[in-house]
Amino acid sequence: MADRAPSVPSTSAPLLAATAPPPRVSKSTSAPSRIPPASSLARFGDKIYGAVTFLASLSIFIIILWLLYQLTGASLPAIHKFGWSFITKSDWNEETNSFHALPFIFGTLYSSLIALVLSVPISIGAAIFLSELAPRWIRTPATFLIELLAAIPSVVYGLWGIFILIPFLKLYVFQPVIQPHVPIYHRHLVHSVIRVGHSHLPFSYNHFDTTHIPLAQVKGIGFLFTGQSAGYSMLAAGMILAIMVTPFITAVTRDILRAIPRSQREGSYALGATQWETIKQVVIPYAKSGIIGAVILGLGRALGETMAVTMVIGNQSPSTPSGVSLSLFDSGYTMSSVLANKFNEAIPGLNLAALVEIALVLFGVTVFVNIVARLLVFYTAKDVHGGK
Amino acid sequence: MMDVTTQKPSSLQDLARSQTSTPTATKILVENVDFYYSAFHALKTINIVIPDRQVTALIGPSGCGKSTFLRTLNRMNDLIDGTKLTGKISLDGEDLYDKRVDVVDLRKRVGMVFQKPNPFPMSIYDNIAYGPRIHGLTNRKKLNEIVERTLRGSALWEEVKDKLKASAFALSGGQQQRLCIARTLAVEPEVILMDEPCSALDPNSTFRIEQLMEDLKKDYTIVIVTHNMQQAARVSQRTGFFLRGEMKEFGDTDQIFTSPKQKDTEDYVSGKFG
Numbered sequence: 315m316a317d318r319a320p321s322v323p324s325t326s327a328p329l330l331a332a333t334a335p336p337p338r339v340s341k342s343t344s345a346p347s348r349i350p351p352a353s354s355l356a357r358f359g360d361k362i363y364g365a366v367t368f369l370a371s372l373s374i375f376i377i378i379l380w381l382l383y384q385l386t387g388a389s390l391p392a393i394h395k396f397g398w399s400f401i402t403k404s405d406w407n408e409e410t411n412s413f414h415a416l417p418f419i420f421g422t423l424y425s426s427l428i429a430l431v432l433s434v435p436i437s438i439g440a441a442i443f444l445s446e447l448a449p450r451w452i453r454t455p456a457t458f459l460i461e462l463l464a465a466i467p468s469v470v471y472g473l474w475g476i477f478i479l480i481p482f483l484k485l486y487v488f489q490p491v492i493q494p495h496v497p498i499y500h501r502h503l504v505h506s507v508i509r510v511g512h513s514h515l516p517f518s519y520n521h522f523d524t525t526h527i528p529l530a531q532v533k534g535i536g537f538l539f540t541g542q543s544a545g546y547s548m549l550a551a552g553m554i555l556a557i558m559v560t561p562f563i564t565a566v567t568r569d570i571l572r573a574i575p576r577s578q579r580e581g582s583y584a585l586g587a588t589q590w591e592t593i594k595q596v597v598i599p600y601a602k603s604g605i606i607g608a609v610i611l612g613l614g615r616a617l618g619e620t621m622a623v624t625m626v627i628g629n630q631s632p633s634t635p636s637g638v639s640l641s642l643f644d645s646g647y648t649m650s651s652v653l654a655n656k657f658n659e660a661i662p663g664l665n666l667a668a669l670v671e672i673a674l675v676l677f678g679v680t681v682f683v684n685i686v687a688r689l690l691v692f693y694t695a696k697d698v699h700g701g702k
Numbered sequence: 703m704m705d706v707t708t709q710k711p712s713s714l715q716d717l718a719r720s721q722t723s724t725p726t727a728t729k730i731l732v733e734n735v736d737f738y739y740s741a742f743h744a745l746k747t748i749n750i751v752i753p754d755r756q757v758t759a760l761i762g763p764s765g766c767g768k769s770t771f772l773r774t775l776n777r778m779n780d781l782i783d784g785t786k787l788t789g790k791i792s793l794d795g796e797d798l799y800d801k802r803v804d805v806v807d808l809r810k811r812v813g814m815v816f817q818k819p820n821p822f823p824m825s826i827y828d829n830i831a832y833g834p835r836i837h838g839l840t841n842r843k844k845l846n847e848i849v850e851r852t853l854r855g856s857a858l859w860e861e862v863k864d865k866l867k868a869s870a871f872a873l874s875g876g877q878q879q880r881l882c883i884a885r886t887l888a889v890e891p892e893v894i895l896m897d898e899p900c901s902a903l904d905p906n907s908t909f910r911i912e913q914l915m916e917d918l919k920k921d922y923t924i925v926i927v928t929h930n931m932q933q934a935a936r937v938s939q940r941t942g943f944f945l946r947g948e949m950k951e952f953g954d955t956d957q958i959f960t961s962p963k964q965k966d967t968e969d970y971v972s973g974k975f976g
Binding site: 450575577578579580581582583584585586587588591595596599600602 | 778781807818820823832
């Protein structure tokens with residue numbers, strides 16, 4: 315066996331024999347292996363590499379499961395005590411030890427919905443402009459600015475909300491709508507509005523007492539404008555969130571539009587399509603699933619956002635019996651802001667367990683939204699690309 | 703048919719005569735065209751007479767400018783920043799690069815089939831109806847007619863007539879390319895530009911598309927860029943040889959392949975380089 319091992323280099327051996335030392339033969343092993351020893355070392359390296367990356371990906375699962383386990387464990391007292399009523403009722407009272415989270419769940423979902431309604435059209439419009447229409451000299455600085463917006467810490471947005479957005483909303487939106495007597499308009503101007511208002515406007519300005527809410531009485535949209543005019547409100551939270559998620563959605567959508575093959579656009583232009591026809595009928599349908607993904611990314615950020623929302627939403631459930639109000643002007647409360655506000659002073663026991671359960675619900679809502687989003691992206695992509 | 707060349711100054715007649723052995727009507731006339739991508743001089747003093755209702759093939763090694771030239775004919779290069787064209791290209795005597803020319807209208811008259819099949823993300827039917835629809839046709843019955851006629855025209859009808867609502871992406875590469883040809887036919891162009899239409903296809907699909915070109919040239923003027931010299935020899939009546947941005951030789955396909963006048967052409971068609 316031993317003398318057959320170097321059979322591979324033996325063909326060249328006679329040629330080299332005169333000038334070169336005999337070909338180096340590896341330590342002869344019992345098996346006539348043709349694989350050089352270095353390779354088995356490399357294979358060992360492969361195994362280690364595989365194991366390390368496997369552990370890295372495993373750690374993510376472990377962290378998620380561990381988190382779920384801990385959250386569930388710590389919230390068990392509340393789960394046992396309140397059951398499903400935790401998410402269907404709205405009473406939260408530390409003194410009577412009665413904890414229910416509906417207003418917070420609603421607040422999280424509603425503020426995020428407002429944010430999307432405001433930001434999606436702006437984001438998609440901006441992305442289309444940046445990728446399709448903007449001249450090169452605008453494209454780069456504008457893209458840079460948008461990415462910069464995404465990097466601003468949320469507390470800065472919150473401060474801006476408190477000092478700029480809320481005073482603005484209070485003075486120029488809430489008060490004129492809710493309390494038309496507040497003297498930001500001159501009286502005679504208001505009077506002239508009233509005269510017109512009696513016959514033509516859908517809502518009336520003819521009472522000046524603070525309890526009268528004209529827009530709130532308009533059929534169909536009135537429910538959006540009830541409530542107080544303190545400034546800290548669902549609308550403020552939704553607007554702040556919209557400003558925060560717009561750069562995300564814009565940047566991702568822009569990248570998706572840029573990634574569409576040039577041949578798609580050229581195919582459309584070659585048929586005599588205009589730029590608008592090409593964007594509307596070829597570019598956007600091609601990018602549909604990606605754009606949905608971008609919106610979901612923004613939604614994910616909006617659902618979890620804590621600081622900026624806490625600073626402007628009012629941190630008070632609406633005073634309706636259900637603790638839920640669709641009014642944009644009412645204050646609200648989200649799951650994350652409840653946690654931020656109440657965790658420090660929570661009394662150990664049921665109170666703490668209830669707060670942890672809110673965290674668990676927030677976790678669940680986020681996971682649920684992401685799963686729905688994945689499915690949506692998957693099915694739209696399938697729809698667009700014919701299952702390929 | 704009216705012979706457009708008779709309306710041209712005599713020097714252009716000479717040009718036309720020097721490039722063709724049999725007199726035919728001129729569809730596209732290219733005079734002294736230079737083209738630049740920013741600083742890169744991509745086309746140098748190109749003069750070509752493209753005859754009506756024939757297949758004109760453009761051959762040459764990669765990067766020689768043949769695709770760039772093809773794309774000047776429907777102003778597709780307008781979409782690229784920093785390009786510049788000098789000289790004159792006329793379609794039926796009209797200057798394509800005149801300021802008054804509506805590019806949208808021009809591209810309706812000069813259709814294009816691309817190297818890689820590029821169906822739109824919609825159904826087979828909608829892919830074909832796309833062109834007529836953007837040009838204002840909404841009548842369902844007429845659209846149906848166009849879809850059937852163009853799919854028959856591109857020899858795809860029998861394969862897809864039962865699944866017109868299916869996504870165009872579900873078709874094979876060769877079918878997709880025939881769909882793209884049908885889509886081009888649907889806007890009723892006068893000229894069809896083909897930019898290496900078979901380079902991504904298998905031999906069988908290539909054969910079918912070559913057959914198709916044979917049929918199409920009865921009604922359309924076809925200009926095809928190809929890397930495949932056998933293909934140029936099979937499908938075209940005129941061939942132009944491009945090298946390093948210049949058009950080295952242009953003439954009857956038989957003559958280019960059997961008795962080229964230029965050394966470079968001979969070397970290329972005999973496979974010495976390229």
